[in-house]
Amino acid sequence: MRRPFVAGNWKMHGSRAENAQLVDALLQGLPAQAPADIAVCPPFPYLWETGKLLKSSIIELGAQSVCAEAMGAFTGEVSAGMLRDVGCKYVIVGHSERRAIYREDDALVARKFLAAQSQSLVPILCVGETLEEREQGNTTSVVSRQLNAVLDVAGVGALANAVIAYEPVWAIGTGKTATPEQAQEVHAHIRAAVAQQDAKIAAGLRILYGGSVKAANAREIFAMPDVDGGLIGGASLKADEFLKICAAAQAH
Numbered sequence: 728m729r730r731p732f733v734a735g736n737w738k739m740h741g742s743r744a745e746n747a748q749l750v751d752a753l754l755q756g757l758p759a760q761a762p763a764d765i766a767v768c769p770p771f772p773y774l775w776e777t778g779k780l781l782k783s784s785i786i787e788l789g790a791q792s793v794c795a796e797a798m799g800a801f802t803g804e805v806s807a808g809m810l811r812d813v814g815c816k817y818v819i820v821g822h823s824e825r826r827a828i829y830r831e832d833d834a835l836v837a838r839k840f841l842a843a844q845s846q847s848l849v850p851i852l853c854v855g856e857t858l859e860e861r862e863q864g865n866t867t868s869v870v871s872r873q874l875n876a877v878l879d880v881a882g883v884g885a886l887a888n889a890v891i892a893y894e895p896v897w898a899i900g901t902g903k904t905a906t907p908e909q910a911q912e913v914h915a916h917i918r919a920a921v922a923q924q925d926a927k928i929a930a931g932l933r934i935l936y937g938g939s940v941k942a943a944n945a946r947e948i949f950a951m952p953d954v955d956g957g958l959i960g961g962a963s964l965k966a967d968e969f970l971k972i973c974a975a976a977q978a979h
């Protein structure tokens with residue numbers, strides 16, 4: 728049985744006051760026994776304070792990116808050790824906005840994945856195809872390439888302490904959601920690819936769906952057998968939406 732996981736990616740939104748309000752509303756609204764593991768990923772400057780607000784709660788802290796290097800002259804970057812130091816448990820690597828806007832390629836994403844695990848952070852590895860790649864029939868080959876870039880350097884054993892998020896680029900922030908069947912097809916492909924190397928790790932691997940998930944569509948997507956929760960962007964900024972999405976999480 729895989730425990731579902733719902734993570735909120737706040738992206739570059741929020742302020743100290745807004746974050747405090749959002750966290751307060753989440754903590755008030757969550758049942759004592761949440762049906763899923765839950766995390767929020769605020770921007771770097773807010774990690775420490777948000778972590779303090781979340782202290783002793785069931786909501787855990789994640790970051791949105793990490794430097795591949797451990798320390799040194801890398802102006803503007805934040806290391807995995809620093810994220811650990813301020814209380815992060817998770818870090819997103821390979822988000823499509825990082826891949827597309829900041830030109831992070833598969834090799835760099837793989838190095839970030841390793842950097843995260845070297846500090847005992849749990850990477851949330853994002854994979855997903857663009858609309859053009861889907862229309863050309865390349866969805867599974869793109870996702871496999873992104874996954875293999877990490878498996879080649881980290882080994883399949885590394886997935887015992889990682890989460891994968893399938894996020895079709897055409898569905899992120901667009902209001903277009905993959906159908907539950909489209910999501911399931913790719914999630915099943917990812918799990919089968921991992922199972923070829925290690926069936927036990929594949930069976931325990933949490934594969935989240937991300938891309939315009941909201942309260943109105945979460946339940947049907949999360950009901951698919953290989954969908955283990957979601958990585959939520961826009962809807963994670965609204966407490967009532969995010970709480971309903973968390974409530975829709977289902978164990979498989």
Ligand code: PEP
Nearest residue numbers: 899900937938939960961
């Ligand atoms: C994301 O940023 O990972 C994401 C899924 O965004 P949204 O939910 O807004 O599409």
